Amino acid sequence: MKPILLSFFLILIGHIVFAEVPLRLAVAGLSHGHVDWIFNRKDKKDVVVIGIYETNSELIDYYAKQYQLDKALFFTDLQEMLDQLKPDAVSAFGAISEHIVVVRACAPRQIHVMVEKPLATTVADAKEIKELAEQYKIHVLTNFETSWYESNQQIKEILEEGQLGEIRKVLVNDGHQGPKEIGVSKEFLEILTDPAKNGAGALVDFGCYGANLMTWLMNGERPLSVTAVIHQNKPDIYKDVDDEATIVLQYPKAQCVIQASWNWPFSRKDMEVYGTEGYAIALDATTLQQRLPGNNKEEKKKLPARSAPFDDPFSVLAAVVNGSLVLNKLDLYELTINCTVVEILDAAMQSAKQKRTVFLK
Numbered sequence: 001m002k003p004i005l006l007s008f009f010l011i012l013i014g015h016i017v018f019a020e021v022p023l024r025l026a027v028a029g030l031s032h033g034h035v036d037w038i039f040n041r042k043d044k045k046d047v048v049v050i051g052i053y054e055t056n057s058e059l060i061d062y063y064a065k066q067y068q069l070d071k072a073l074f075f076t077d078l079q080e081m082l083d084q085l086k087p088d089a090v091s092a093f094g095a096i097s098e099h100i101v102v103v104r105a106c107a108p109r110q111i112h113v114m115v116e117k118p119l120a121t122t123v124a125d126a127k128e129i130k131e132l133a134e135q136y137k138i139h140v141l142t143n144f145e146t147s148w149y150e151s152n153q154q155i156k157e158i159l160e161e162g163q164l165g166e167i168r169k170v171l172v173n174d175g176h177q178g179p180k181e182i183g184v185s186k187e188f189l190e191i192l193t194d195p196a197k198n199g200a201g202a203l204v205d206f207g208c209y210g211a212n213l214m215t216w217l218m219n220g221e222r223p224l225s226v227t228a229v230i231h232q233n234k235p236d237i238y239k240d241v242d243d244e245a246t247i248v249l250q251y252p253k254a255q256c257v258i259q260a261s262w263n264w265p266f267s268r269k270d271m272e273v274y275g276t277e278g279y280a281i282a283l284d285a286t287t288l289q290q291r292l293p294g295n296n297k298e299e300k301k302k303l304p305a306r307s308a309p310f311d312d313p314f315s316v317l318a319a320v321v322n323g324s325l326v327l328n329k330l331d332l333y334e335l336t337i338n339c340t341v342v343e344i345l346d347a348a349m350q351s352a353k354q355k356r357t358v359f360l361k
Contacts, residue, residue: 023089024087025314026051026081027052028092031054031093031185031190031191032188033188037314044312047314053075053078054075078105089111092115095191096120097199100128103128113141115140115141116142117143118199119341121198143313144332148306148310150303151288153306154280159280163293165278167218168275169273170271171271172210173270174260180238192241194241199349201242201245202243206262207348209260210256210259212337220336220337220340222340223251224250224251224359224360225249225250226248226344226347227248228351246258269284269285278295285305287300
């Protein structure tokens with residue numbers, strides 16, 4: 001066989017192997033409300049759940065019954081599960097403060113990790129996660145729903161093409177009526193309303209989206225300063241954390257206003273980007289509103305959903321682990337961006353507490 005044909009054949013075989021061999025995934029924790037995603041994707045064959053770590057017997061019983069899961073899948077000791085099953089990757093669905101515990105257990109065993117947003121509750125934890133990932137050569141991805149939005153990807157594309165000019169103002173609005181109001185589980189509510197487990201309330205829960213997107217749009221650049229104002233509109237419900245937060249990120253020539261709230265009348269995740277030449281607004285995952293140079297009118301476009309594997313975070317994880325997908329280091333999922341996200345959130349918490357602008361070193 002000629003060398004060129006042989007190379008093509010080997011590449012083709014490689015893609016077939018990637019497609020046919022599912023990622024052996026273990027789940028760490030069942031208290032995070034997003035964990036149901038992994039049990040509701042039975043139409044996809046790229047991931048198989050081989051084990052579940054959880055210490056809460058009520059949660060174990062609930063998920064075993066809800067999804068007809070064999071009790072043999074469950075472990076109450078994380079280290080035991082990892083040593084016995086040797087998964088390819090672990091998806092963490094516990095409190096944000098527990099992400100560091102999962103990475104500490106997985107990294108020396110060279111097991112890849114995906115966590116729910118944000119990466120960590122403290123800068124120290126984020127730095128340690130990054131160091132462990134680099135030392136043991138594992139991937140640690142952070143999953144944000146807005147990473148699946150084609151509208152955000154289109155904005156990034158037209159920005160890089162120069163159609164918006166230079167960024168001057170970005171507005172990111174995220175949140176819903178409140179976790180209790182929308183009926184999250186008691187376990188998830190306990191996490192979200194515990195400042196030790198979640199870092200803060202709405203400031204972290206929804207402020208992280210804007211920090212993630214703005215850092216991505218700015219190609220990893222850190223803001224000069226962070227200013228945050230928080231409030232408790234519903235102290236009878238959220239007595240220990242904020243339910244309303246506004247964060248202002250100041251850059252040399254750009255400003256980002258992040259409005260994170262548990263007081264919106266409806267759920268929302270939208271972003272407005274204004275440049276020196278035009279603007280683009282991601283109204284939702286697949287709706288883009290824009291006015292570009294040369295256009296006399298605003299244009300509204302309906303977009304297709306992101307193509308596979310980017311339409312599903314577990315497909316992204318599987319593709320990254322098996323090597324069929326190589327993410328840019330400044331991708332929304334990657335550590336470079338998400339360590340900065342934690343730094344921004346930490347500064348925002350300091351700013352709100354001290355009632356002053358925090359300047360980053």
